[in-house]
Amino acid sequence: MGLIVQKFGGSSVANAERVFNVARIVTDTYKQGNNVVVVVSAQGDTTDDLIDKANEINPNASKRERDMLLASGEQISIALLAMAIEKLGYPVVSLLGWQAGFQTSSAYTSARIKRVVPDRIQKELDKKNIVVVAGFQGINKYDDLTTLGRGGSDTSAVAIAAAMHADLCQIYTDVKGVYTADPRKVPNARKLETISYDEMLELATLGAQVLNNRSVEMAKKYNIELEVLSSLEKEPGTIVKEAAKMEKMLISGVAKDKDVARVSIIGLPDRPGLAFKVFSKVSAANINVDIILQSIGRDGTKDIAFTVAQEKAEETEKILKDYLLPLGAKEVKADTGVAKVSIVGAGMESHAGVATKMFEALMDAQINIKMISTSEIKVSVLIDEADADNAVKAIHEKFFD
Amino acid sequence: MGLIVQKFGGSSVANAERVFNVARIVTDTYKQGNNVVVVVSAQGDTTDDLIDKANEINPNASKRERDMLLASGEQISIALLAMAIEKLGYPVVSLLGWQAGFQTSSAYTSARIKRVVPDRIQKELDKKNIVVVAGFQGINKYDDLTTLGRGGSDTSAVAIAAAMHADLCQIYTDVKGVYTADPRKVPNARKLETISYDEMLELATLGAQVLNNRSVEMAKKYNIELEVLSSLEKEPGTIVKEAAKMEKMLISGVAKDKDVARVSIIGLPDRPGLAFKVFSKVSAANINVDIILQSIGRDGTKDIAFTVAQEKAEETEKILKDYLLPLGAKEVKADTGVAKVSIVGAGMESHAGVATKMFEALMDAQINIKMISTSEIKVSVLIDEADADNAVKAIHEKFFD
Numbered sequence: 001m002g003l004i005v006q007k008f009g010g011s012s013v014a015n016a017e018r019v020f021n022v023a024r025i026v027t028d029t030y031k032q033g034n035n036v037v038v039v040v041s042a043q044g045d046t047t048d049d050l051i052d053k054a055n056e057i058n059p060n061a062s063k064r065e066r067d068m069l070l071a072s073g074e075q076i077s078i079a080l081l082a083m084a085i086e087k088l089g090y091p092v093v094s095l096l097g098w099q100a101g102f103q104t105s106s107a108y109t110s111a112r113i114k115r116v117v118p119d120r121i122q123k124e125l126d127k128k129n130i131v132v133v134a135g136f137q138g139i140n141k142y143d144d145l146t147t148l149g150r151g152g153s154d155t156s157a158v159a160i161a162a163a164m165h166a167d168l169c170q171i172y173t174d175v176k177g178v179y180t181a182d183p184r185k186v187p188n189a190r191k192l193e194t195i196s197y198d199e200m201l202e203l204a205t206l207g208a209q210v211l212n213n214r215s216v217e218m219a220k221k222y223n224i225e226l227e228v229l230s231s232l233e234k235e236p237g238t239i240v241k242e243a244a245k246m247e248k249m250l251i252s253g254v255a256k257d258k259d260v261a262r263v264s265i266i267g268l269p270d271r272p273g274l275a276f277k278v279f280s281k282v283s284a285a286n287i288n289v290d291i292i293l294q295s296i297g298r299d300g301t302k303d304i305a306f307t308v309a310q311e312k313a314e315e316t317e318k319i320l321k322d323y324l325l326p327l328g329a330k331e332v333k334a335d336t337g338v339a340k341v342s343i344v345g346a347g348m349e350s351h352a353g354v355a356t357k358m359f360e361a362l363m364d365a366q367i368n369i370k371m372i373s374t375s376e377i378k379v380s381v382l383i384d385e386a387d388a389d390n391a392v393k394a395i396h397e398k399f400f401d
Numbered sequence: 402m403g404l405i406v407q408k409f410g411g412s413s414v415a416n417a418e419r420v421f422n423v424a425r426i427v428t429d430t431y432k433q434g435n436n437v438v439v440v441v442s443a444q445g446d447t448t449d450d451l452i453d454k455a456n457e458i459n460p461n462a463s464k465r466e467r468d469m470l471l472a473s474g475e476q477i478s479i480a481l482l483a484m485a486i487e488k489l490g491y492p493v494v495s496l497l498g499w500q501a502g503f504q505t506s507s508a509y510t511s512a513r514i515k516r517v518v519p520d521r522i523q524k525e526l527d528k529k530n531i532v533v534v535a536g537f538q539g540i541n542k543y544d545d546l547t548t549l550g551r552g553g554s555d556t557s558a559v560a561i562a563a564a565m566h567a568d569l570c571q572i573y574t575d576v577k578g579v580y581t582a583d584p585r586k587v588p589n590a591r592k593l594e595t596i597s598y599d600e601m602l603e604l605a606t607l608g609a610q611v612l613n614n615r616s617v618e619m620a621k622k623y624n625i626e627l628e629v630l631s632s633l634e635k636e637p638g639t640i641v642k643e644a645a646k647m648e649k650m651l652i653s654g655v656a657k658d659k660d661v662a663r664v665s666i667i668g669l670p671d672r673p674g675l676a677f678k679v680f681s682k683v684s685a686a687n688i689n690v691d692i693i694l695q696s697i698g699r700d701g702t703k704d705i706a707f708t709v710a711q712e713k714a715e716e717t718e719k720i721l722k723d724y725l726l727p728l729g730a731k732e733v734k735a736d737t738g739v740a741k742v743s744i745v746g747a748g749m750e751s752h753a754g755v756a757t758k759m760f761e762a763l764m765d766a767q768i769n770i771k772m773i774s775t776s777e778i779k780v781s782v783l784i785d786e787a788d789a790d791n792a793v794k795a796i797h798e799k800f801f802d
Contacts, residue, residue, distance in 0.1 A: 016457045050477070054484055056417045061484035068495050069480035072473040076451070079470035083455060083462035094469050099544060120544070143500060143521070 002167035003125075004029055007039040007135065007157035011174050012231040013077050014044035016084075022231060023084035025172070026130060030090060035125045037164070039135040039157040040081055042073025063108035064144060067137075070109075071097070071145045074134035074153075082132050093124050094132040097145070101163075102138030102156065104146045111138060111146035113155060116163035133160065151212025158215045162222035169224050171211060172231035177238030178203065178210055181254040181396045185389050188401060192252055193236075196243035199252045202344040202378045216240065243346045251345030251354065254396045256388050258339045260290070261313035262370065265320060267301040267330030274327070275304060281323055287312045291340070291373040291382060301330070305371065307382060310336050338370065339388035342380040343395060355379045361398035367391050403568035404526075405430055408440040408536065408558035412575050413632040414478050415445035417485075423632060424485035426573070427531060431491060436526045438565070440536040440558040441482055443474025464509035465545060468538075471510075472498070472546045475535035475554075483533050494525050495533040498546070502564075503539030503557065505547045512539060512547035514556060517564035534561065552613030559616045563623035570625050572612060573632035578639035579604065579611055582655040582797045586790050589802060593653055594637075597644035600653045603745040603779045617641065644747045652746030652755065655796045657789050659740045661691070662714035663771065666721060668702040668731030675728070676705060682724055688713045692741070692774040692783060702731070706772065708783060711737050739771065740789035743781040744796060756780045762799035768792050 006029065008022050022040075030036045041047075050069050054061055078094035085092040101117035124131045135153025140146050148155055154171055161169035175183075176191055178200065183189040195203075197220035204213045210228055219226050219240065229237025268274060275294065282289055287308055295303040308316050313334040320332045348354040355372075358379055362369060367390065371382035383391055407430065409423050423441075431437045442448075451470050455462055479495035486493040502518035525532045536554025541547050549556055555572055562570035576584075577592055579601065584590040596604075598621035605614045611629055620627050620641065630638025669675060676695065683690055688709055696704040709717050714735040721733045749755040756773075759780055763770060768791065772783035784792055 016454075019458060053417075053477075053481060057420060057481055058484040058488040061487055065480045065483045065487065065495060068483070068497075069477060072476040072480075075473040075476065076454075076470060079466045079473075080454060080458055082466045082469070083459040086462055086466065087459040094466060096469075096546075145497075 003035045003037070003164055005037045005039065005157050005161040005164075005166045005169045006172060007153055007170065008041065008172045008231055009153065009174070010041040010044050010046070010077075012172055013040055013081060016080075018231075019080050019084045020087075022081060022172075023088055025231060026081075027085060027088050027090045030130050037121060037125070037131045037133060037160055037166070038081065039133050039153055039160065040074060040077045041135050041153040042070075043077045043080070046073040046076065067108045067111075067145050067147045070147050071134070071137045074136055078132045078134045085130055085132070090130055091128055092130040092132060094134075095120060095124070096134050097137035097156070098139035100131075100133045100160070102159070104138035104140055104148070106140040106142065106144075106146070108144075108146055110149040111140065113138060113148065113159045116159045118160065118163050121160070121164065151215070154212040154215035155218060158218045158222075158224055158226070161224045162218060166224065168227060169219065170227045170229060170237075171215075172229060173210060174230065174232065175210060175228075176230045176233060176235065177228050178240070179253065180400055181392050182256065185256075186254070186393050186396045188396060190400060192238045194239045194241060195252050196346045197240060198243065198377055199344050199346050200240050202342070202375075203253050203255050211240070251343045251348055251399050253344050254341070254392050254399070255344065256339060256341050256392050258385060258388060259310045260307050260338060260340045260382070261310045261334050261336040262305055262307050262338050262382060263313065263316050263320070263332070263334045264303065264305040265324060265329055265332050266303050267328075268304060268324065269328045270300050270302050275302075278304065278320065278324070281319055282308075282316055285315065285319055287316055291371050291380065293371050307338075307340065307371070337385045338382050339385040339391075340380050340382055341388060341391045341395065342378055343399070344378050346377050348377060348379070357398055358395055361394045362391060365390055365394040367394070404436045404438070404565055406438045406440065406558050406562040406565075406567045406570045407573060408554055408571065409442070409573045409632055410554065410575070411442040411445050411447070411478075413573055414441055414482060417481075419632075420481050420485045421488075423482060423573075424489055426632065427482075428486060428489050428491045431531050437531050438522060438526070438561055438567070439482065439531065439533045440554055440561065441475060441478045441533060442536050442554040443471075444478045444481070447474040447477065468509045468512075468546050468548045471548050472535070472538045475537055479533045479535045486531055486533070491531055492529055493531040493533060495535075496521060496525070497535050498538035498557070499540035501532075501534045501561070503560070505539035505541055505549070507541040507543065507545075507547070509545075509547055511550040512541065514539060514549065514560045517560045519561065519564050522561070522565065552615070555613035555616035556619060559619045559623075559625055559627070562625045563619060567625065569628060570620065571628045571630060571638075572616075573630060574611060575631065575633065576611060576629075577631045577634060577636065578629050579641070580654065581801055582793050583657065586657075587655070587794050587797045589797060591801060593639045595640045595642060596653050597747045598641060599644065599778055600745050600747050601641045603743070603776070604654055604656050612641070651748040652744045652800050653748075654745050655742065655793050655800070656745065657740060657742050657793050659786060659789060660711045661708050661739060661741045661783070662711045662735050662737040663706055663708050663739050663783060664714065664717050664721070664733070664735045665704065665706040666725060666730055666733050667704050668729075669705055669725065670729045671701050671703050676703075679705065679721065679725070682720055683709075683717055686716065686720055688717055692772050692781065694772045708739075708741065708772070738786045739783050740786040740792075741781050741783050742789060742792045742796065743779055744800070745779050747778050749778060749780070758799055759796055762795045763792060766791055766795035768795070
């Protein structure tokens with residue numbers, strides 16, 4: 001038996017019944033002789049409700065006070081889960097982020113974990129207590145509360161697992177594991193038994209929001225084995241671990257990301273450094289650019305297209321219009337009616353023809369490709385948003401059926 | 402110009418509008434050049450809602466986890482108040498009990514403040530910040546959260562005022578001050594300009610729940626001047642201070658307490674020590690006894706009657722029946738249809754006839770007195786609950802009209 005860290009998201013503890021469900025999973029693990037540290041998020045919509053309360057009073061409230069407010073959400077859920085575990089007759093203690101030793105940077109609302117000093121957790125485990133820890137939160141060098149940003153509870157769990165050399169870190173969610181495609185859209189989607197950290201990272205980036213990216217990065221760095229599994233159905237989930245430890249699959253999944261927009265610059269004067277300046281303007285506004293396509297110059301001008309997150313489309317368009325139209329560019333326009341579909345697989349780097357097979361699937365389904373981007377373990381295409389679900393299905397069939 | 406501690410209860414911050422009302426009171430005080438420390442309770446029914454949540458999961462949850470849960474209530478209210486003060490354009494910082502230096506005993510749910518180490522508060526005041534502090538909570542020697550029990554925020558405010566030698570501690574409530582009687586019941590009730598600590602203590606004990614008793618005791622001990630005033634109407638309230646500093650009023654108020662029950666023991670065998678054993682049985686069950694009446698022995702038996710809080714009536718009756726009936730007592734019965742009406746006044750110790758005047762008022766109103774108890778600054782009578790409001794009116798008229 002060993003040390004197991006278990007993390008439960010907000011929907012897993014949304015009401016009293018769910019809280020008891022989690023309490024039973026935790027105490028079952030404890031009964032088997034394991035030391036158990038449980039990381040919990042705020043219940044259901046608590047965080048959103050608190051944000052609404054804040055916005056009603058002051059939409060421009062300081063981030064410090066926002067964190068003070070938000071951190072109360074996990075405080076409620078750890079206390080309730082501890083009470084449920086007490087009710088089942090097991091020894092338990094709940095700890096806030098600062099009590100559990102989460103020291104973070106001072107960047108309120110998106111703090112980074114600097115270190116976890118798990119002395120208190122260890123002391124409680126030595127007393128044979130189940131330890132319930134508030135995810136998502138920590139304390140900075142000023143002794144002020146901080147939060148880690150969305151998905152931070154995953155990171156909290158992996159950080160404890162890393163600091164305490166846990167044997168396993170289980171991330172309980174409302175899905176049974178990591179699938180080859182979204183099972184709600186692709187009936188033949190298969191649950192993966194294992195996936196590598198790198199593949200998981202690509203999938204997370206691509207909108208398959210099973211695991212928070214920072215948590216996967218941290219798990220990779222400290223080589224913590226993760227298991228993604230359902231809190232509602234009792235079956236093994238997907239193990240996320242080092243690629244070297246497993247058979248490389250050709251491709252491990254197909255993912256879709258609708259939160260994307262294409263920004264096009266038509267007729268940009270072909271002056272040295274101007275393309276660089278376009279992207280430095282955009283990044284200065286804290287806007288991340290993904291796929292970039294640049295046409296070959298013609299008539300002393302060229303065209304550039306790139307993708308940004310949908311919510312940044314308008315702002316990007318405005319910034320570039322203000323900057324480029326006076327310099328003689330013909331047109332700047334943003335198009336939000338697009339989606340990105342990607343295949344991910346650690347195996348593809350050693351297999352030629354993966355991209356070709358994907359394009360073939362799309363051609364057969366009569367889906368037009370607008371842009372293409374590739375990395376060692378990923379191929380992404382930009383297509384019309386309306387085609388996205390069909391594209392995922394067509395590609396999934398080509399590779400998995 | 403000085404240091405002012407202001408305390409606002411849950412109803413004063415119940416919604417966004419009320420929070421802004423408090424923010425304006427606080428910033429008006431700050432604008433006048435004062436250092437301001439604000440102590441806040443949880444919003445409106447938050448604490449009760451949290452207790453409901455706990456009871457749904459585990460009515461027998463440990464007190465440690467209850468405190469972990471309840472302390473989240475003030476965390477929410479301090480953050481929201483700080484956000485409102487930010488919105489009005491003033492520098493502010495919110496602090497939890499442990500950040501504000503509240504070190505308490507380890508008695509979860511009813512912890513005592515051992516000391517307040519206001520280093521952080523002072524540091525923030527030096528930076529010209531308004532400091533918003535979570536009332537009702539602290540931290541014990543195990544670094545665990547504790548709460549002070551009902552009314553604890555008053556005590557938090559006075560404790561800060563004492564630790565920092567504040568010039569004034571204002572307790573904002575939903576009434577305009579301390580009245581000679583309940584103004585909702587007695588139209589002629591007058592607001593007092595000043596009242597002594599001892600009189601305030603008697604009034605608080607008697608059910609005029611304007612101020613928490615522990616807070617008045619602490620204010621008396623450290624000689625902190627309190628002002629009880631309304632958060633909704635802008636006028637001076639009632640100052641609570643040392644009796645020596647003011648004109649002694651003959652009586653300062655009439656109060657009523659319906660939360661009382663009379664327990665009667667009829668035909669108790671007149672054996673030495675038995676009366677003592679009766680009360681030690683009762684106090685062993687943590688039940689407080691107030692007025693005691695003992696008849697002169699007759700036929701080898703005597704009768705004893707005393708009052709307890711209404712919620713303890715049934716338990717007291719059962720304890721004494723189990724103990725006394727086998728010993729030969731004739732009857733033990735509890736009567737909850739009674740009320741206690743009292744007059745309080747530091748002046749009465751030097752004026753004879755105050756009690757007589759009170760009894761006369763009751764006689765004129767044809768109200769029957771069941772029991773009487775007196776102290777140096779108080780006379781209480783036990784009467785039928787149905788007569789309570791009339792009794793208060795009659796006594797008030799006699800002394801104040």
